[in-house]
Amino acid sequence: xxxxxxxxxxxxEILQATLEHVWLVGIAMLLAVAVGVPLGVLVARxxxxxxPILGGANIAETIPSLALFGFLLPVPWLxxxxxxxxxAALALYALLPIIRNTxxxxxxVDSAIRNAARGMGMTERQILLQVELPLxxxxxxxxxxxATVLTVGIATIAAAIGAGGLGEFIFRGLAMVxxxxxxxxxxxxxxxxxxxxxxxxxxxxRWQPARS
Amino acid sequence: MMRGAGLxxxxxxCVVLAWVIALGSCGTVRHDxxxxxxxxxxxxxxxxxxVAQQLEARTHREVTRRFYLAGSYIxxxxxxxxxxxxxxxxxxxxxxxxxxxPLEADPAAVYERVRSEYQRRFGLDVLSSLGFNNTFxxxxxxxxxxxLHLKTISDAAPFAREWRAGFGYEFMERPDGFKGLAxxxxxxxxETPRILDLGLLYRALLEKQVDIVAGNSTDGLLxxxxxxxLVDDKHYFPPYEAVPVVRTDALARFPEMRAALLELAGKIxxxxxxxxxxxxxxxxxxxxxxxxxxxxxxxxE
Amino acid sequence: xxxxxxxxxxxxxxxxxxxxxxxxxxxxKLPNGRVLLRDLNLVVQRGETLVLLGRxxxxxxxxxxxxxxxxxxxxGAVLVDGRSTLEGDPIELRRRIGYVIQEVGLFPHFxxxxxxxxxxxxxxxxxxxxxxxxxxxLQLVGLSEAEFLHRxxxxxxxxxxxxxxxxxxxxxxPPMLLMDEPFGALDPLTRAEVQAEFQDLQRRLNxxxxxxxxxxxxxxxxxxxxxxxxEGALVGLHTPKDFMEATEPVxxxxxxxxxMLEKLEGPG
Numbered sequence: 001x002x003x004x005x006x007x008x009x010x011x012x013e014i015l016q017a018t019l020e021h022v023w024l025v026g027i028a029m030l031l032a033v034a035v036g037v038p039l040g041v042l043v044a045r046x047x048x049x050x051x052p053i054l055g056g057a058n059i060a061e062t063i064p065s066l067a068l069f070g071f072l073l074p075v076p077w078l079x080x081x082x083x084x085x086x087x088a089a090l091a092l093y094a095l096l097p098i099i100r101n102t103x104x105x106x107x108x109v110d111s112a113i114r115n116a117a118r119g120m121g122m123t124e125r126q127i128l129l130q131v132e133l134p135l136x137x138x139x140x141x142x143x144x145x146x147a148t149v150l151t152v153g154i155a156t157i158a159a160a161i162g163a164g165g166l167g168e169f170i171f172r173g174l175a176m177v178x179x180x181x182x183x184x185x186x187x188x189x190x191x192x193x194x195x196x197x198x199x200x201x202x203x204x205x206r207w208q209p210a211r212s
Numbered sequence: 213m214m215r216g217a218g219l220x221x222x223x224x225x226c227v228v229l230a231w232v233i234a235l236g237s238c239g240t241v242r243h244d245x246x247x248x249x250x251x252x253x254x255x256x257x258x259x260x261x262x263v264a265q266q267l268e269a270r271t272h273r274e275v276t277r278r279f280y281l282a283g284s285y286i287x288x289x290x291x292x293x294x295x296x297x298x299x300x301x302x303x304x305x306x307x308x309x310x311x312x313x314p315l316e317a318d319p320a321a322v323y324e325r326v327r328s329e330y331q332r333r334f335g336l337d338v339l340s341s342l343g344f345n346n347t348f349x350x351x352x353x354x355x356x357x358x359x360l361h362l363k364t365i366s367d368a369a370p371f372a373r374e375w376r377a378g379f380g381y382e383f384m385e386r387p388d389g390f391k392g393l394a395x396x397x398x399x400x401x402x403e404t405p406r407i408l409d410l411g412l413l414y415r416a417l418l419e420k421q422v423d424i425v426a427g428n429s430t431d432g433l434l435x436x437x438x439x440x441x442l443v444d445d446k447h448y449f450p451p452y453e454a455v456p457v458v459r460t461d462a463l464a465r466f467p468e469m470r471a472a473l474l475e476l477a478g479k480i481x482x483x484x485x486x487x488x489x490x491x492x493x494x495x496x497x498x499x500x501x502x503x504x505x506x507x508x509x510x511x512x513e
Numbered sequence: 514x515x516x517x518x519x520x521x522x523x524x525x526x527x528x529x530x531x532x533x534x535x536x537x538x539x540x541x542k543l544p545n546g547r548v549l550l551r552d553l554n555l556v557v558q559r560g561e562t563l564v565l566l567g568r569x570x571x572x573x574x575x576x577x578x579x580x581x582x583x584x585x586x587x588x589g590a591v592l593v594d595g596r597s598t599l600e601g602d603p604i605e606l607r608r609r610i611g612y613v614i615q616e617v618g619l620f621p622h623f624x625x626x627x628x629x630x631x632x633x634x635x636x637x638x639x640x641x642x643x644x645x646x647x648x649x650x651l652q653l654v655g656l657s658e659a660e661f662l663h664r665x666x667x668x669x670x671x672x673x674x675x676x677x678x679x680x681x682x683x684x685x686x687p688p689m690l691l692m693d694e695p696f697g698a699l700d701p702l703t704r705a706e707v708q709a710e711f712q713d714l715q716r717r718l719n720x721x722x723x724x725x726x727x728x729x730x731x732x733x734x735x736x737x738x739x740x741x742x743x744e745g746a747l748v749g750l751h752t753p754k755d756f757m758e759a760t761e762p763v764x765x766x767x768x769x770x771x772x773m774l775e776k777l778e779g780p781g
Binding site for chain 1: 276279282285286288293295
Binding site for chain 3: 110
């Protein structure tokens with residue numbers, strides 16, 4: 001049976017695994033954005049925080065993914081369920097690019113614009129929501145794009161600790177020495193990463209601020 | 213642009229919401245099929261296949277196979293998350309690796325402990341044993357067994373001084389492995405046991421590079437070669453009875469499932485499992501075929 | 514270049530004596546100890562245009578920023594409408610004061626309309642009123658509504674951006690206007706144009722204006738009084754007429770500079 005036939009035969013399992021994968025990545029990214037963007041704003045506002053916050057995120061990034069999964073295993077509540085664990089680890093991984101890009105985007109806003117905004121009587125909150133975030137949206141989105149592609153890849157390793165997803169096909173295929181099974185996991189995973197990259201790239205370009 | 217920014221935010225929020233809702237529905241398994249899992253060695257795949265075919269015949273439902281998952285932890289996680297509806301676990305492994313309880317030797321006690329704890333802690337059902345006990349096997353050459361009248365491990369203990377032993381790495385390291393065995397039976401070998409790859413153990417034994425090895429009691433080669441498994445008369449090794457572990461909600465969704473699985477109870481003895489393992493590992497036969505023949509032979513097709 | 518020191522009609526030489534902005538021994542010192550402004554005593558009357566003239570780094574921008582609390586005085590006090598800037602809500606203070614900076618600082622992601630209507634929207638004006646006001650302002654600064662309303666800043670020339678900046682500052686009809694080197698980024702021809710238009714504006718509006726500049730010609734053209742700032746201190750305060758006769762050294766230097774440029778250009 002060639003590869004296409006294999007995919008046709010097992011399309012339901014492959015789809016199921018793909019949905020599991022998307023679920024892992026999706027929740028992790030939601031968490032990472034919900035935590036990372038505010039942290040990025042904080043770093044932009046108080047530069048002295050950049051060392052500890054970016055440093056911390058950098059450490060999480062540097063730990064090899066499998067090792068990070070291993071570290072989190074004994075943690076209560078998190079370690080009890082592999083998908084919780086995987087989502088937590090994936091979210092940690094996604095933090096660094098998001099924090100970094102958010103901070104860079106906000107500090108990159110022309111100081112004349114900030115001055116004018118402040119001088120006209122905008123509150124800090126109004127400046128953030130109406131000026132800084134919209135102007136850095138494209139940069140922040142670039143960080144999210146990088147983080148998403150990264151997460152899709154690392155999520156394949158999550159199967160090693162039982163979180164499911166497309167990586168499971170790969171590991172099973174390796175154990176059974178079955179190439180089709182391996183590809184049944186690898187190809188959709190690669191496609192997911194490419195699609196995410198493309199879609200987010202489109203959004204990023206669309207929301208690029210006009211040249212001043 | 214206040215309006216524009218508000219609009220953008222609203223669109224973004226809708227997209228995020230839709231995303232979350234879509235994701236929420238991803239987590240659930242489809243309700244019209246049964247998913248059978250297994251660990252990543254041939255005996256497990258065989259058992260998984262037998263269970264799968266039995267369920268297909270008796271429940272007339274779609275059965276999806278998710279075999280070769282990389283170990284007990286992975287299978288347990290898959291079960292808890294609902295990615296898999298059942299798989300066959302060994303009672304001793306469930307006791308130590310999943311429940312983290314101390315070892316016991318009495319099979320009935322171990323089974324009961326596993327059954328009740330799985331129900332209490334995880335809400336999972338443990339059904340009756342399939343009939344065999346895949347525990348550690350202490351194996352010597354058939355000719356030596358006959359010559360020295362060896363039936364049990366106690367019989368062999370006095371000869372240990374003259375022998376070389378060969379064990380797998382895990383057997384050397386596990387608490388229920390070599391250390392405890394040597395203590396229980398007073399075994400002392402002339403040299404430290406050689407550590408060998410599991411696949412090479414029997415070959416080394418037959419070629420007389422070692423005189424005694426620790427394998428698995430349902431290993432295929434045990435049936436096919438002149439090898440004798442020594443009886444664990446002091447009941448040192450914990451029992452590893454093969455039991456189906458099933459999600460309670462799967463049993464509820466598919467009422468015919470319980471009866472179908474109970475039909476398999478006690479149907480496979482040690483010898484039969486060894487035979488089937490040999491057919492797959494030694495003769496390289498197709499797992500599905502071997503499983504089908506077994507079911508037919510037992511009148512279960 | 515015009516050195517006409519006669520008071521042009523419409524500009525009052527004796528402004529109504531109601532102090533709108535008051536500096537009382539106001540000073541500003543950086544955290545590292547450097548003093549940018551020292552013991553400034555100055556009163557800005559309602560309806561006048563006070564120009565702060567000085568070289569770069571003299572402290573004039575610092576003084577300006579003390580008015581709308583972009584900076585807080587480290588010594589003395591600055592009073593706006595009789596109240597210290599340190600009392601009350603800085604946001605509320607700034608909404609009452611129009612602010613124009615050299616780089617303008619228009620929001621690149623807002624159209625001209627959205628830029629101008631910023632403060633009215635923050636103040637929750639009804640849409641109708643905002644629309645009417647924007648139209649009025651565009652006319653005031655000489656930009657065609659049809660052409661410019663929905664343009665973005667990057668589609669505007671320097672002079673057009675400057676005008677939008679002024680319109681934005683005037684949007685909520687604040688009684689006071691602060692301008693920090695407002696025409697500094699423009700080329701001389703555009704600058705002259707915009708200055709002339711601004712004079713016109715001054716006549717029509719009745720606002721208290723403080724302008725910071727290092728351009729003496731501009732000071733003479735636009736100011737009802739000129740305050741000369743040098744090294745953080747106010748060294749002279751004159752009407753344009755008196756300015757030309759001042760004997761204080763820094764002021765004299767400005768006059769000399771002016772006369773020299775006049776000579777270069779020839780009469781008229």
